[in-house]
Amino acid sequence: MNGKHILVGVTGGIAAYKTAYLIRLLVKQGAEVRVVMTEMAKQFITPLTLATLSKNPIAVDFFDPENGQWNSHVSLGLWADCYVIAPCTANTLAKMANGIADNLLLTTYLSAKCPTIIAPAMDLDMYAHQATQQNIQTLRSRGVGIVEAEDGFLASGLTGKGRMAEPETIAQAIDDIFKHSNTLGGQTIMVTAGPTYEKIDPVRFIGNYSSGKMGYAICEELAARGANVVLISGPVKLKAKHKNITVVSVESAKQMYEACQAHFAQAQAAIMTAAVADFAPENIADNKIKRKGGMTLNLCPTNDIAACMGQMKREDQTLVGFALETNDEETNATHKLQSKNLDFIVLNSLNDKGAGFGVDTNKITIFDNKSNRTAFDLKPKSECAADIVDKLEEIMREKQS
Ligand code: CTP
Secondary structure, three states: OOOOEEEEEEOOOOOHHHHHHHHHHHHHOOOEEEEEEOOHHHHOOOHHHHHHHHOOOEEOOOEOOOOOOEOOHHHHHHHOOEEEEEEEOHHHHHHHHHOOOOOHHHHHHHHOOOOEEEEEOOOHHHHHOHHHHHHHHHHHHOOOEEOOOEEEEOOOOOEEEEEOOOHHHHHHHHHHHHHHHOOOOOOEEEEEEOEOOEEEEOOEEEOOOOOOHHHHHHHHHHHHOOOEEEEEEOOOOOOOOOOOEEEEEOOOHHHHHHHHHHHHHHOOEEEEOOEOOOEEEOOOOOOOOOOOOOOOOOEEEOOOHHHHHHHHOOOOOEEEEEEEEOOOHHHHHHHHHHHOOOOEEEEEEOOOOOOOOOOOEEOEEEEEOOOOEEEOOOEEHHHHHHHHHHHHHHHHHHHHO
16 A cells, blocks of 8 residues: 555445545555545535545645635546545436536546445435446446445434445555556566457458457456556447556458567567458458449458467467357367467357456356366456456466576
């Protein structure tokens, strides 16, 4: 915790009084703390209390009405190594899940590049409501850490699940993030992600349904653990968040291959998650092809990028592949493990509900080149990413020892 920048977001709930104690705990452990509050939070605890404890002025508005000084949500988000919102009301939780940005605390959430943790606090019925649970699930699937509410006596006089977790529990969750945060410090890791588009003519291409979500989640996990990530990305709708991720945007399998050739030698490891086209049109028409009855398209094979990296791989490098299968899953995956000279392969089957393209969850099985097989439950892709990166770290440690 020492020297870490922790941004504490406070929303309007009675548990805000416990945030004073959380801030004191963080400061005592050597963290530098800044606080952003909502207007409603000020009704529950004074800015003066939190400013005194955090030793920093409190940010509430986009600007100071007294002198017009601008509170930049972007620089607050960039300053933070961790953003913890405690208490997080049902209202703020719902806004976060839906990208609503009507106060400084929320705009900061949307622009922050660091890990975010929330500690929900509300009455038991609000907490149990399907809408709240779904919002929590949405945030969890986007990689937000959830410090679950606890069971007990509530301000309403009722008893049940909804109390904000104790400050010690929240501080522990922050500490856990930092413990993991530098295990890959100084390592460069290359990741391919997304689909490739193979042009037919200026308006058409051959593509596939890959959303890039799994690959991007892996990049965030690697970066959060301190790695410098080179993300070679096909066309996707996603944005890499973490400042340690450098994105190299490509479109075709050929461009992805060339980018990998250029970056692999400098990397200690590579994770090939991209759904690369196996075939590309032999010729790209200069002009839009006109409709005139049927047509035949001649395709030629693209480079198998993972297999090429497998041939280039040095002893000290670790290479990871993916296999998305529809049948004979294990046989196909273990065959790819060997033929591409991978250290391990991550299998996901389109036959598993909740796994595959576009969804936020995945169900993976990892096979390594020592015949170990580890099957995981269906989980948010952010949690699958952590399992994959744990395995990567294990193998990298073995190679370095
Ligand atoms: N891969 C690659 N370049 C290709 C094809 C695949 O780098 N041209 C990588 C993928 O990123 C993945 C692994 O190889 O890590 C397996 O990809 P997959 O599409 O499952 O297998 P293929 O080798 O293409 O075999 P097939 O499509 O016949 O199942």
